[in-house]
Amino acid sequence: MNSPLPRAFYSRETIHVARDLLGMRLVREIGRRQLIGRIVETEAYRGADDPASHAARGMTGRNEVMFGPPGHAYVYFTYGMHFCFNIVAHKSTLPGAVLVRAIEPLEGLDYMARRRGRTNLRYLANGPGKVTEAFAIARLLNGHDLTIPSQLHLMEGTLRTGERVARSRRIGIGSNDTRLWRFYVRSNPFVSRPHA
DNA sequence: CTAAAGATGTCCT
């Protein structure tokens, strides 16, 4: 009961995993320090059927982790200055991953604030690039197994009473895509874009 | 080899 989410959790339809990750707790251990937060916003990305996905046109050096075993971290660098943290999730051998777009900080607040250069809790991790900066997630963690207790893993968590899941189109993909593959906790102040 | 876009964040008006 006090162990990380098992591989079976991630070995399911990518879109279902994206939805079910809301409320789960991300744990980052740096030395004796522990950073913890609740996932409040995600996006699903698949394979050949999803033009917006890095894996849309087959395997490349960057996206190979998306084709590997579920429950691992897919971390990539973008816009010349930001990292994005994804969780590999799919059934069978098709590629798939879930982008973690926003987190509600729970522990290690002062450390996160220092890393971010911000004190307002609301802006510590309310965006994919902010999440990786607050939690010190960089390229070194690409491919990291999230199902074993370590410097980066996920733990069980729940939505609070009254919290509802909302969905929308994905953000920042420059295409006319109408799929509702973005999931977030409605009315949660730590979501990147409450209305989108 | 070269070029263009990019699953973004910040500061400014």
Added chain:
DNA sequence: GGACATCTTTAGA
């Protein structure tokens, strides 16, 4: 609402 920073990755010549 818009400019701009900054550089990796990928596709195409």
